[in-house]
Amino acid sequence: MNNTILNLFNNPTNAGRITKPSGIADNANFDNTAHVEFSIKVENNEIVDAKFRAQANPYIIAVCETIAEMAKHKTLDMLMIDDILVKTALNDDSDVDINFCIDCVKNAVSDYLEKLAKSNKQKA
Amino acid sequence: MNRIYLDNASTTTLSAEVLNAMMPVLTDTFGNTSSIHSFGRDAASLVDASRDTIANTINAKSNEIYFTSSGSEANSMAIIGIAMANRTHGNHIITSKIEHPSVLNACKYLEQNGYDVTYLDVDKNGFIRFADLIRYLKPTTILVSIMSANNELGTIQNLKAIAQTAHEKGAIFHTDAVQLYGNMTFDVQDIGIDAMTISSHKIYGPKGVGCLYLSNKVKIDPIIFGGNQERGKRGGTTNTAGVVGFAKACEIAYRDLRTNRHKLQELSNYFTTKLSEMVENIIINANVRQKVSHIISVTFLGVDGESLLTKLDLNGVAVSTGSACTSNSLAVSHVISAIGLNNDDAKSTIRFSLGKNNSFEELDEALNIIKKSVEELRVYSSTYGAKTRKRKGDK
Numbered sequence: 001m002n003n004t005i006l007n008l009f010n011n012p013t014n015a016g017r018i019t020k021p022s023g024i025a026d027n028a029n030f031d032n033t034a035h036v037e038f039s040i041k042v043e044n045n046e047i048v049d050a051k052f053r054a055q056a057n058p059y060i061i062a063v064c065e066t067i068a069e070m071a072k073h074k075t076l077d078m079l080m081i082d083d084i085l086v087k088t089a090l091n092d093d094s095d096v097d098i099n100f101c102i103d104c105v106k107n108a109v110s111d112y113l114e115k116l117a118k119s120n121k122q123k124a
Numbered sequence: 125m126n127r128i129y130l131d132n133a134s135t136t137t138l139s140a141e142v143l144n145a146m147m148p149v150l151t152d153t154f155g156n157t158s159s160i161h162s163f164g165r166d167a168a169s170l171v172d173a174s175r176d177t178i179a180n181t182i183n184a185k186s187n188e189i190y191f192t193s194s195g196s197e198a199n200s201m202a203i204i205g206i207a208m209a210n211r212t213h214g215n216h217i218i219t220s221k222i223e224h225p226s227v228l229n230a231c232k233y234l235e236q237n238g239y240d241v242t243y244l245d246v247d248k249n250g251f252i253r254f255a256d257l258i259r260y261l262k263p264t265t266i267l268v269s270i271m272s273a274n275n276e277l278g279t280i281q282n283l284k285a286i287a288q289t290a291h292e293k294g295a296i297f298h299t300d301a302v303q304l305y306g307n308m309t310f311d312v313q314d315i316g317i318d319a320m321t322i323s324s325h326k327i328y329g330p331k332g333v334g335c336l337y338l339s340n341k342v343k344i345d346p347i348i349f350g351g352n353q354e355r356g357k358r359g360g361t362t363n364t365a366g367v368v369g370f371a372k373a374c375e376i377a378y379r380d381l382r383t384n385r386h387k388l389q390e391l392s393n394y395f396t397t398k399l400s401e402m403v404e405n406i407i408i409n410a411n412v413r414q415k416v417s418h419i420i421s422v423t424f425l426g427v428d429g430e431s432l433l434t435k436l437d438l439n440g441v442a443v444s445t446g447s448a449c450t451s452n453s454l455a456v457s458h459v460i461s462a463i464g465l466n467n468d469d470a471k472s473t474i475r476f477s478l479g480k481n482n483s484f485e486e487l488d489e490a491l492n493i494i495k496k497s498v499e500e501l502r503v504y505s506s507t508y509g510a511k512t513r514k515r516k517g518d519k
Contacts, residue, residue, distance in 0.1 A: 033471055053505060058434045
C-alpha cells in the first residue's frame with residue numbers, strides 16, 4: 001500500500017452519506033468481502049456532491065474516496081470514470097478489480113435519473 | 125509517536141538475557157558441531173547443554189529433542205516424517221480444522237500422496253468434540269495431531285484426554301505447542317504426548333530455531349536430508365547461537381512462569397473489561413477459562429478488520445487480523461470460520477496478543493486509540509447500522 005492510498009484511507013474527505021441524496025446505490029465485490037455505498041447530490045444536471053460509505057479494506061476506501069472526488073462537479077453526461085483513471089490517481093498498478101465501486105457511483109446516477117423520470121412523468 | 129506492540133502471538137522481542145547468552149556464541153564459538161576438532165566440540169557441548177535444558181522443561185530425555193529451523197519445520201517433520209515411517213501400520217491421520225497452516229498443508233501433501241486425512245470440526249470456542257475424535261479413529265489411524273493452544277483464539281485443548289483416546293486406538297499423538305509452551309507447565313510423560321512442536325521466537329528467543337520433541341518410542345523418517353546431524357533425523361549444520369538462545373529463552377520462560385502468567389492474566393482481564401466498556405457492539409470470541417490469557421480475539425461489528433488494523437498501525441498500535449489479507453478481499457481466517465462466525469463477522473475480527481513487556485499504561489493508550497479508530501470507521505461503515513439493528517432484532 002503506497003502513501004497516496006494510506007493518506008486517502010486515513011483522511012477521507014468524502015466519507016459519509018448525503019442527507020436527502022438525489023441518488024443512492026450500494027454494491028459489493030464478487031466474494032462479498034467489501035461493501036460500498038455512494039450517495040450523490042445533483043443540481044442542474046451536475047453532481048455537486050458525492051459521498052461514500054464502506055465496510056472494506058483500506059485500498060477500497062481509498063478507491064471510493066478517489067471516485068467521489070472525481071465525480072464531483074461533473075455533469076451527468078461527463079461522468080466518465082474508469083479503473084485506469086482511478087488507479088492512476090492512486091499511483092497504483094495492481095490488478096485489483098475496483099469496478100464494483102465504479103459501478104456503484106454510476107448506479108447512484110441511474111437511481112437519480114429513474115427518480116427524475118418518475119417525477120417528470122407524475123408532473124406530466 | 126509511541127509504538128505499542130500487541131502482536132506477541134506473531135512473534136516476541138528478543139530478551140536481553142537471551143541476547144547476552146547468544147553473543148559469546150556468535151562471536152567466539154563458531155565451530156561446526158559436527159567437526160571433530162575442539163572448535164566443533166565446544167559448539168557441540170553448548171548444543172548438548174541446550175538440549176538438556178529444553179528436555180528438562182517438559183520432562184523428556186535429551187535425545188528426544190530434535191532442533192529445527194522453526195515451528196513450521198518441526199510440524200512438517202512430525203506430520204510427514206511420522207506418517208511415512210509408520211506407513212505399514214496405516215495411512216489415516218486425524219487433525220482439526222483450526223491447525224496452523226504448517227500442519228494443514230503437510231496433511232494436504234500427504235493426501236496427495238495416498239494418505240487419508242480427517243479434519244475435525246470445532247465448537248464455537250475452538251474445542252474439538254471428543255465424540256468426533258472417537259468416531260473417526262480407526263485401526264488404520266497412525267497419527268492424531270491437535271494443537272495445544274490455538275494461535276487466533278487461545279483455546280487450550282484437553283491434551284491428556286486426546287492423547288489417551290489416540291493411544292487406546294494405537295495412534296501416535298502429536299501436538300503443536302507453539303502458542304502454549306512457556307505459558308503452562310508441560311510433562312510429556314504425564315500428558316502422554318508422543319511428539320510436540322516448540323518455537324523459540326514465541327517465547328522471547330531468537331527467530332530461526334525451534335524443536336520437535338519426539339518420544340524414543342516413535343519412528344520417524346527425515347524430511348531434510350544431510351549429514352548425521354540431529355541423530356540422522358534432520359540434516360543441516362546446527363544453528364548453535366540460535367539453539368543456545370532458544371534454550372535460554374526456555375529456561376527463563378519456566379523460571380518466570382508464575383510471575384508472567386499472573387501478569388498476563390491481569391493485563392488480559394483489564395484489557396477485555398475496559399474494551400467491553402469503551403467500545404460497543406463487539407464480540408469477544410472464545411471467552412472461556414480454558415485458554416491462554418494473552419490471546420484475545422475480538423469481532424468489531426460493522427468494521428473491516430484490515431481497515432481497523434491499518435488505522436491502529438498508523439496510530440502506533442500493532443495487532444493482527446484473524447485473516448490473511450489480500451489487496452481487495454479478505455480471505456476469511458479458517459479458524460474464525462471454523463468456530464461458526466459468518467463471513468461479515470469473520471472479516472471484522474482482530475487478534476490482540478499481549479506480552480510480558482506490555483504495561484497497563486500502554487493498554488490504556490491502546491484502548492483509547494482502538495475506541496477512536498473503531499468510531500471513525502463506523503461513522504462511514506456501509507453496514508454498521510443495519511448490522512446492529514439486525515442483532516438487536518435477533519434478540
